[in-house]
Amino acid sequence: MTIRVGIVGISGFGGGEALRLVAGHPSFQLVYAAGEGSAGSRLADRFPGVSPKLAGLVIEKWDPDRLPALDLLFASLPTGTSAAALARVPTSVRIVDIGGDHRDAEGWTYGLADVWPDRIRGHGRIANPGCFPAATLTALAPLLAEGLIEPGNIIVDAKTGISGAGRGGGDSRFGYADSNENLVPYGLLRHVHMPEMARTIERLSSGSAAGLVFTPHLVPMTRGILATAYCRGRATTERCLEAAGAFYAGRPFVRVTDRPPQTKWATGSNLAFVSYAADPERNLVVAMGVVDNLGKGAAGQAVQNANLMCGLPEAAGLEGAPIWP
Ligand SMILES: NC(=O)C1=CN([C@@H]2O[C@H](COP(=O)(O)OP(=O)(O)OC[C@H]3O[C@@H](n4cnc5c(N)ncnc54)[C@H](OP(=O)(O)O)[C@@H]3O)[C@@H](O)[C@H]2O)C=CC1
Ligand SMILES: CC(=O)N[C@@H](CCC(=O)OP(=O)(O)O)C(=O)O
DSSP states (O other): OOEEEEEESTTSHHHHHHHHHHHTOSSEEEEEEEESTTTTOBHHHHOTTSOHHHHTOBOEEOOTTSOOSOSEEEEOOOTTSSHHHHTTSOTTSEEEEOSSTTTTOTTOEEOOTTTOGGGTTTOSEEEOOOHHHHHHHHHHHHHHHTTOSOTTSOEEEEEEOGGGGOSOOOOGGGSHHHHTTOOEEOSTTTOTHHHHHHHHHHHHHSSOOTTOEEEEEEOSSSSOEEEEEEEOOOOOHHHHHHHHHHHTTTOSSEEEOSSOOOGGGGTTSSOEEEEEEEEGGGTEEEEEEEEOTTIIIIIHHHHHHHHHHHTOOTTTTOOOOOOOO
């Protein structure tokens, strides 16, 4: 079965990673690429290493009313710019929105693929989680499901590579000279991923997440997220690891590890690594989640969601090992 795929926002970091994964996917055929400033250029102009069979594909100006015959569309557009246009895409075209416009939208399913694959199978409109929620929620989900931590008292401290900001941002804090040898906290108490995390913590626990605190930090690396969550709970480290092992048993992309995970373990892959350290005497559980922000945090999870939507093997096109070193 060949699935005709389109990618809008293909010149960006998320769209470019989607291109890499779609190009290597056994059932996907890229037939449509779209954007704004990049419209008119051939894929080979933007991605000199693309395979000869895709090299001549011309990036179209994004227009949802002028799509070719498509089965699946990956949308990787700046958050805030996709909702009106994606509403015009025919319902016969499945959509995975990598951006943030539909994560709490009517008619869309929140695509936390490792946690609830059954909610995604067969659906036509999937909102991919944000990159920080992807790292954080994967680590927290087993503990919340088993009531091992209090949902209302979680502090998430996260570090991200610069590519998390996309290639479009004109903000100088993302330039080499500003980010190299620098460590920058941002979005304190108001980052958009905080409500997204809180909503999902509440869905996973049936409790209030009112006390959630989330602080992201920009670190001088290209890819990767480490989210460290400080929680209240009386479980031991072994109990947390056992809960996660049982929760993710048979799931292809989550690795439960008794070593603190490192961002490089996930680079270039759709993997998530989770680990825990707990001290019942101090009512303290530390949960750690590592992902590649462009992998599980964006295009990797988007392809996983697309596989589930299309009834394909969940891991199709995603089985390559991470890049090391
Ligand atoms: N980077 C990351 O790690 C993650 C990103 N996301 C989300 O994914 C989305 C894309 O992010 P990212 O790839 O990093 O961003 P980039 O800035 O790298 O890319 C943005 C893309 O959107 C296209 N675009 C912008 N405006 C328009 C428009 N009006 N019409 C058509 N295309 C347009 C650009 O095309 P052109 O060059 O042709 O103008 C470009 O391809 C965002 O919503 C982001 O929040 C989610 C998870 C992780
Ligand atoms: C380093 C950096 O700026 N990262 C982005 C996260 C990217 C992402 O997941 O954004 P959406 O939720 O909009 O899709 C940020 O903190 O906003």
